[in-house]
Amino acid sequence: MAKQDRAIRTRQSILLAAAGVFEERGYQAATISEILAAAGVTKGALYFHFQSKEHLAQGVLAQQDLEMALPRNCKVQQVVDMGMLHAYRLQSDPMVRAAVRLSLDQQAQELDRRGPFMRWSDSIRECLQTAQTQGELLPHVVPHESAEVMVGAFAGVQAMSQTVCDYQDLQHRISSLLRHLLPSIVVPSVLAAVDLGENRGEKVFNEMRGLRQQEEELVPAVS
Amino acid sequence: MAKQDRAIRTRQSILLAAAGVFEERGYQAATISEILAAAGVTKGALYFHFQSKEHLAQGVLAQQDLEMALPRNCKVQQVVDMGMLHAYRLQSDPMVRAAVRLSLDQQAQELDRRGPFMRWSDSIRECLQTAQTQGELLPHVVPHESAEVMVGAFAGVQAMSQTVCDYQDLQHRISSLLRHLLPSIVVPSVLAAVDLGENRGEKVFNEMRGLRQQEEELVPAVS
Numbered sequence: 001m002a003k004q005d006r007a008i009r010t011r012q013s014i015l016l017a018a019a020g021v022f023e024e025r026g027y028q029a030a031t032i033s034e035i036l037a038a039a040g041v042t043k044g045a046l047y048f049h050f051q052s053k054e055h056l057a058q059g060v061l062a063q064q065d066l067e068m069a070l071p072r073n074c075k076v077q078q079v080v081d082m083g084m085l086h087a088y089r090l091q092s093d094p095m096v097r098a099a100v101r102l103s104l105d106q107q108a109q110e111l112d113r114r115g116p117f118m119r120w121s122d123s124i125r126e127c128l129q130t131a132q133t134q135g136e137l138l139p140h141v142v143p144h145e146s147a148e149v150m151v152g153a154f155a156g157v158q159a160m161s162q163t164v165c166d167y168q169d170l171q172h173r174i175s176s177l178l179r180h181l182l183p184s185i186v187v188p189s190v191l192a193a194v195d196l197g198e199n200r201g202e203k204v205f206n207e208m209r210g211l212r213q214q215e216e217e218l219v220p221a222v223s
Numbered sequence: 224m225a226k227q228d229r230a231i232r233t234r235q236s237i238l239l240a241a242a243g244v245f246e247e248r249g250y251q252a253a254t255i256s257e258i259l260a261a262a263g264v265t266k267g268a269l270y271f272h273f274q275s276k277e278h279l280a281q282g283v284l285a286q287q288d289l290e291m292a293l294p295r296n297c298k299v300q301q302v303v304d305m306g307m308l309h310a311y312r313l314q315s316d317p318m319v320r321a322a323v324r325l326s327l328d329q330q331a332q333e334l335d336r337r338g339p340f341m342r343w344s345d346s347i348r349e350c351l352q353t354a355q356t357q358g359e360l361l362p363h364v365v366p367h368e369s370a371e372v373m374v375g376a377f378a379g380v381q382a383m384s385q386t387v388c389d390y391q392d393l394q395h396r397i398s399s400l401l402r403h404l405l406p407s408i409v410v411p412s413v414l415a416a417v418d419l420g421e422n423r424g425e426k427v428f429n430e431m432r433g434l435r436q437q438e439e440e441l442v443p444a445v446s
Contacts, residue, residue: 026249026330101329104382107249114387149380149403152396156379157372159327164337173375180372184406 011049014039015063018056019098027057027108057102057111064089064099065119070208075131076186077194079124080178081204083154087174088201090158091167104159120151128185136190146185153177171198234272237262238286241279242321250280250331280325280334287312287322288342293431298354299409300417302347303401304427306377310397311424313381314390327382343374351408359413369408376400394421 017039021030032053036046050056069081089096102108103116121144128143137143157177161170175198182191195203240262244253255276259269273279292304312319325331326339344367351366360366380400384393398421405414418426 026251028249029252029330103386104327104329106324106327106382106385107252107330117383117387145399146403148383148396149400152380152383153376153400154379155382156377157375159329159378159382160340160371160375162329163326164340173371176368177372177376180369180404180407182407184403 007049010041010045011059014041014046014049014056015059016095018050019060019063019095019102022057022060022102022105023094023098027053027102027105027111032056054111057108058115060095060099060102061113061116062099063095064103064116065123067208068120068123069204070211074136074190074194075127075134076136076182076190079127079131079150080182080194080196080200082120082124082127083150083174083178084171084196084201085204085208086154086201087158087170088205091170092205097167100155100158101162104155117151117155120154121147124150131186136187137185138187141185146181150181153181171201175200230272233264233268234282237264237269237272238279238282239318241273242283242286242318242325245280245283245325245328246317246321250276250325250328250334255279277334280331281338283318283322283325284336284339285322286318287326287339288346290431291343291346292427293434297359297413297417298350298357299359299405299413302350302354302373303405303417303419303423305343305347305350306373306397306401307394307419307424308427308431309377309424310381310393311428314393315428320390323378323381324385327378340374340378343377344370347373354409359410360408361410364408369404373404376404394424398423 014035018030018035021034021038025034030053032046035053035056036043039046050059064086069078069085072078072081086096090100099116102111103113105111105113125143125147128137128141128147131137132141132143154174154177157173158167158170161167161173175196178196182194182196186194237258241253241258244257244261248257253276255269258276258279259266262269273282287309292301292308295301295304309319313323322339325334326336328334328336348366348370351360351364351370354360355364355366377397377400380396381390381393384390384396398419401419405417405419409417
């Protein structure tokens with residue numbers, strides 16, 4: 001394995017360990033020693049990648065917005081895909097789940113948790129702005145405001161799903177949220193053509209995985 | 224002061240102390256000793272009212288849904304009032320704030336936090352069911368589903384407001400959330416007559432306080 005690949009894998013395994021510790025213990029109570037023990041790496045390796053508990057937490061937080069969705073001609077569909085894919089990942093990927101829970105960890109007072117809210121809002125706002133220039137949105141819509149409502153509402157609906165049934169109905173709840181929000185944002189003819197199905201997130205996830213595999217086959221192995 | 228009044232006040236001061244400790248330390252880390260110290264009551268008095276940390280937490284959780292709103296002829300207005308009044312209380316009442324934060328305390332794994340979500344959903348669902356029989360809702364609406372979306376979305380929008388600006392823009396965000404959700408639920412002619420203004424919560428709060436004062440004046444003092 002090339003040296004760079006190894007470094008990336010070490011970094012990822014530290015983040016996964018940190019995610020688990022933050023999820024179990026909360027940011028406040030978690031210690032670097034616990035993360036070290038869970039990651040099974042040397043202190044030197046950990047500090048090479050992350051200088052502090054806060055750096056570890058920011059690394060985990062950032063794991064929820066690495067690949068938000070695939071670009072689509074219909075920008076409303078792209079926004080829907082972002083939400084449904086995120087819901088699918090929340091159900092299936094422990095790292096994403098830990099990252100989202102850390103964003104809502106109210107006891108983590110020294111940790112700046114605004115990043116994920118702002119990055120998601122910015123990405124959705126940009127998408128809605130393009131949607132607006134393409135005539136997909138109702139005339140009164142303010143993309144910034146609708147983006148903030150969507151991000152906030154998503155955060156709460158996932159928290160409620162986690163609280164009442166440990167995420168079992170998450171795809172259904174997020175699809176339902178979008179069905180409630182979009183009619184006040186999107187023109188009816190566009191809305192009618194958008195896929196809001198509960199399995200949309202899984203579809204997009206598989207599509208992205210397929211594309212990544214194709215890419216990897218095209219790039220010859222370096223070492 | 225009558226004996227019963229004194230008991231009610233003691234109970235309330237214990238709950239306020241518990242709310243503060245849960246908010247500062249989180250449910251997991253909080254101890255009954257800390258709550259005792261903050262409340263300034265005897266151990267006997269505390270255990271007379273609450274048998275355990277969980278009972279204290281359930282007592283705090285219940286403080287967010289004691290008086291949800293005033294009955295209105297227009298049930299959609301009543302639902303709006305519930306949301307806007309709750310937002311106003313979140314900004315102005317430390318007990319309500321602590322209760323809502325406890326509902327979203329993900330580290331409180333042994334604590335059943337479903338209660339507030341279910342009580343709010345039930346109350347809004349009932350209101351929407353009456354609204355439906357009165358012809359206020361669009362024909363496709365399923366009150367149960369819309370109620371769950373509203374409660375979940377509210378929880379997230381308030382968490383986002385707290386994270387990004389310590390609740391300064393909460394009234395604005397909740398009003399904006401309702402403007403985004405209601406067009407897919409309510410018939411346009413009813414929606415046009417509903418007060419969705421950002422100061423609606425404060426108005427309802429003052430109206431309720433006025434009614435309570437009138438009531439108190441009508442009841443002669445017992446002791």
